[in-house]
Amino acid sequence: MRDRLRRTRGAVAAVGVSATALALAASMVSTAHAATLFSDDFGDGDSGGWSKSGGTWSVTTDGSPVLRQSNTGSELARMFAGQPSWADYEVRARVKPTSYGSGGLVAIAARASSSTKMYRLSLLADGRAELQAVNGSAITVLGSAAGVGSTGAWHTLRIETAGSTVRGFVDGVRVGDANGTLTGAGRIALVTAHAGASFDDVVVSSGGTGPTTPPTTAPPTTPPPTTPPPAAGTLVVATNGDDAAPGTLAEPLRTIQRAHDLVQPGGTIAVRGGTYAPASTIKILKDGSQSQPITLTAYQGERVVIDGENMPYTPGAVGSSIPRADRGALHVEGDWWRFVGLEIVNGPYGIFGVDTNNGRYERLVTRDNYETGLHLQGTSSGNHVVDLDSYGNRDPRKNGESADGLAIKEGSGTGNVVRGARLWRNADDGFDAWLFLSPVLIENSVAYDNGYNYWGLPDYTGDGNGFKNGGGTDPRPAVAHVTRNSMAWGNSAGGFIDNGNPGPLVFERNTAWDNGKDGFNVSRSTSVLTRNLAVGNTTDVSLGGSTGSGNSWNLGGTWPLVSTDPATITGPRTADGAIPTSSFLRPANGADVGARI
Known part of the structure; x- marks a missing residue:
């Protein structure tokens, strides 16, 4: 596999990164101290490092580069990556089902010990998700959840494997937590069956847990014996360091600027x-x-x-x-x-x-x-x-x-x-x-x-304003910014505004609530708005010549909300850095309108 460090989160160790370097770099990324084994955001425009089995796969653009399987007639389409020896790890990816045929599913998989034996977290056409143990044509459902997946929207899928425990999550909602004895190790996979889908931001992290909140104390003068040594190409900076030092854990540098001046391409400055x-x-x-x-x-x-x-x-x-x-x-x-x-x-x-x-x-x-x-x-x-x-x-x-x-x-x-x-x-x-x-x-x-x-x-x-999408001095440039699955609330002015940008802006599945002026003001653009929710703003929407469908103002009626308490979303992030999921600002009638965070 090619070196995927350009893709920002890490690579399979086989690409030539030493195990020590990989463990150090990855442990610095996550407060859970889990090493990043593999990642791909398809930003280089290809699917190198993956092996295909069925389907029509290509890297295309959906706001940013994504991997898409477009053959909805394919009975089973899979892309595999990683190492057969991987056992305890987490795989997560952003997944967007684009269409379903009869019996269709869109999924990610872990511990794929063969092309037909794996644990699979599947989104189904009826909005359900299932955590499945797949052994050829035999599929055992380990857990399920309703109302967590929808066509045309991005969802974050995550599978965790630790010993015999297998867990699956969709957008932070637990789908299943089971004792799995089917397979103890294997690769990851992206999967569709009788469905089309886009995949992005695939990350595989090794097992391991740690504190969710970093310590606030200054570093010790002498690192404890259990502290791992720096990897080759790593410079360490500490408040008690010396810029004449070599930049090791035992003799760290004092300033980030000095470390910048010394670091070489491919290197890490660990502070x-x-x-x-x-x-x-x-x-x-x-x-x-x-x-x-x-x-x-x-x-x-x-x-x-x-x-x-x-x-x-x-x-x-x-x-x-x-x-x-x-x-x-x-x-x-x-x-x-x-x-x-x-x-x-x-x-x-x-x-x-x-x-x-x-x-x-x-x-x-x-x-x-x-x-x-x-x-x-x-x-x-x-x-x-x-x-x-x-x-x-x-x-x-x-x-x-x-x-x-x-x-x-x-x-x-x-x-x-x-x-x-x-x-x-x-x-x-x-x-x-x-x-x-x-x-x-x-x-x-x-x-x-x-x-x-x-x-x-x-x-x-x-x-x-919450999200100001362009604008400028007249004549204002026309730029097609895209805003998806986002929320704006309690701002003194607008939630989502074009700011005079006349371009074809895209707003999909966003929520504006309790803003001092407009929830959505796109009156000077040629925006397209789809399945957005505007509630309780001074003015919910100012459309002008913009168009759209499936929005709360198109559907009409009143829009009571499940929760107007933002405490979960505004509270501590999850261990992997995500915004915590809650029912905040979701329509009480269950309509598939607005953001899901």
């Missing part, structure tokens, strides 16, 4: 727990490569805080501007970087990236900065923002008019994706795509309570 408060912006200027990205990550899930309070422009004077080179506690101009598990606070922007490509921003917290939490602009493409929490960002120098939770604006570049973001209590907007000339895909994200003056800023001008 020990503690607070780092440099006097100047940390500049990420060198490039990794597709086959050798560079990773900057918290070591072993320890809590790492990069505090920009000592940097210039924290805050800048009212009406002033920040020189580009000083923007961001982390200033990113390099390509092929991964940033994992860091907390960036009090910076002149949290993270500011310009002309930066193929970056991966995973499980970050950008909070209480003096400008936008995470901001990408310029010629920037192929960046993925995954499981970001960005909140409390404000801009005293602009009276609240500019600080967003997340901004991808004033530039262009294809393939930028946002998934699993939570954007709240920011001075201006949750998400802003102002003057970004290429489509951005947003999925499974929430934006709430933006646009209120929590800081007592004078002459406050914060806009207060």
